Amino acid sequence: MQMSLLCVKQPDVITAKIFEGHSHYVMQVAFNPKDTDTFASASLDGTIKIWNIGSPTAEFSLDGHSKGVNCIDYVSRGDKPYLLSGSDDFTIKVWDIETKSCVQTLEGHEHNVTAVCVHGELPIIITVSEDGNVHIWNAITFRLESTLNYALERVWAIGHLKGSDKVAFGFDKGTIVVKINGSHTWDSVNLQA
Incomplete structure (x- = not known):
C-alpha cells in the first residue's frame, strides 16, 4: 500500500503536491520551525520521513521505533533542530535531525503514546498515552519530572497556546484544562466530563 501526503499552498493560488513514501497511514505532519520548507511525517509503518x-x-527516514509512530513535534536546543516521536511501542524518541540519529529514548508510558508536545514557554515536553497518563519531561535533561492521571481513561490530544500558561488535554471521558505556574505545578481550571 502506497500512502501519499498532499501539500496545498494558499491563499492566492491552490497548488498541490503529493509526497509518497510511507507504506501505512500517516498519523501526523509537522513543519520544521527552523526551516519552513521542510516537514516531517509520522506513520504507522514505524518510520518518520523528512x-x-x-x-x-x-x-x-528515521527508523528506530518497533511499532507505528503516532505523533511528532519539533524541539530546538540552541540552533540545533530535534524531533520528538511517540509510538505504539510505548516510547518517545528524540531525534537529531542533522545526524539522522536517535539521541534519547524516553520510557515510562504503559501503552501507546498518542501525542507529544514541546511547551512554547517552559523547558518541558508533555506526552500522553492510552495508559491515561500525562508525563512531564525536562526538555534539557529528558528526565521524567511528573506523572499526572485525571481518571478520564485514555488521553488522545494535547493543546497549548504560545504565550499562555494553560494546556488542554483530550480524554475518552472529557477535556481538562490545566494551568502551569512557574515551578511547573499543574492546577486544574476546567473539567468537562
Missing part, C-alpha cells in the same frame, strides 16, 4: 516541499520524495 521532506522538502520542493521534492516529492523524502530526503531521509
